[in-house]
Amino acid sequence: MKTLVELERWIHAIDEPHIVLGYGSLMNGDSRRRHSDIPHQGIEVEIFGFERAWITRSQSEMQTYVGATAKPDSWLNAQLVPTLLDPALQKREQDYQFTPVALEQLNFELESDVTKRLTEWLSQRDIWICESLAMQPPEPDFPVNQSYIDTCLAGCLELGGMAAAQRFIDSTRGWDHNRCNDRSDPRYPRAANVSSEMQAVIDTMLQANG
Numbered sequence: 001m002k003t004l005v006e007l008e009r010w011i012h013a014i015d016e017p018h019i020v021l022g023y024g025s026l027m028n029g030d031s032r033r034r035h036s037d038i039p040h041q042g043i044e045v046e047i048f049g050f051e052r053a054w055i056t057r058s059q060s061e062m063q064t065y066v067g068a069t070a071k072p073d074s075w076l077n078a079q080l081v082p083t084l085l086d087p088a089l090q091k092r093e094q095d096y097q098f099t100p101v102a103l104e105q106l107n108f109e110l111e112s113d114v115t116k117r118l119t120e121w122l123s124q125r126d127i128w129i130c131e132s133l134a135m136q137p138p139e140p141d142f143p144v145n146q147s148y149i150d151t152c153l154a155g156c157l158e159l160g161g162m163a164a165a166q167r168f169i170d171s172t173r174g175w176d177h178n179r180c181n182d183r184s185d186p187r188y189p190r191a192a193n194v195s196s197e198m199q200a201v202i203d204t205m206l207q208a209n210g
Contacts, residue, residue: 002110002111002114003111003114004111004113004114004117007114007117007118008117010040010041010043011117011121013040014040014082016040016082016083016084017084017125017126018082018083018084018085018125018126018127018128019080019081019082019083019122019125019126019127019128020081020083020085020089020098020128020129020130021045021047021078021079021080021081021101021127021128021129021130022042022078022079022080022081023047023052023066023068023076023077023078023079023129023130024052024065024066024130024148024152025065025148025151025152025155025188025190025192026038026042026079026081026155027042027078027079027152027155027156027159027168028151028152028154028155028158028192029041029042029155029158029159030154030192030193031151031155031190031191031192032081034190034192035092035189035190036083036088036089036092036190037088038081038082038083038089040081040082041159042079042080042081042155042159043079043080043108043118044077044078044079044108044109044159044160044164045077045078045079045080045106045107045108046075046076046077046078046106046107046108046109046167047075047076047077047078047101047105047106047107047129048074048075048105048106048107049070049071049072049074049075049101049105050068050069050070050071050074050075050076050105050129050131051068051069051070051071051074051076051173052066052067052068052076052171052172052173053066053067053069053135053172053173053174054066054067054137054138054144054172054173054174054175054177055067055069055132055134055135055136055137055174056095056096056132056133056134056135056136057095057134057136057138057142058095058142061187061188061189062141062142062187063142063143063144063145063148063180063187063188064136064137064138064139064142064143064144064177064178065095065144065148066152066172067095067096067130067131067132067135068129068130068131068132069131069132069135070099070131074171075171076168076171076172077156077160077164077167077168077171078129079155079159080122085098085128092190093130095132095133095134096130096131096132096133097130097131097133098128098129098130098131099128099129099130099131100126100127100128101127101128101129102127103119103122103123103127106122106127137174137177138174138177138178138179139178140178142178143177143178143179143180144177144178144179144180145179145180145182145186145187145188146179146180146181146182146183147182147183147186147187147188147191148188148191149179149202149206150183150191150192150194150198150199150202151188151190151191151192151194152168153165153168153169153202153205154192154194154198154202155192156168157198157201157202162201162205165201165202165205166205169205169206169209175206175209183199
């Protein structure tokens, strides 16, 4: 979202009353569209007062996702995702609670006129983050699946390039986790379609992260 004209076009396409701050697979447009019927492009945002980590366990799916917990000195990058808090989204986020976030906790790297208009519009919306209900790090029986990592980082790359993907890596705690390479047969049920070229970029970035 680079210009005021682009922002106005985005705003006028939205009827949904809620904004969810997507910081995991909701950052991926393909996953949002195909699995949650959310058609809108996201807008990059930084959120202060929350920490992202590999802590959210899905008992039914036998895997571990990123989660967010309130922490005063922390931050994470995410996307504004206009949506309804409908049963489909609530099922997708069943291991989280929808926690309200104040507009003052958000930061946008946008031109001043775009930021002003976006802030005015957001002041009339309810803003939520999916906060983890429990903190359970990955274990061999509940690994982090590569298809989920790919979905998250591909969403960053598509909207904000390598800088956004690096911010995701840098602001996420717990990368020394049990990981399962499931690319040939994705175990993550809301996996995005990620090209082999983008997978190669993701691998390079994760290897550099150690």
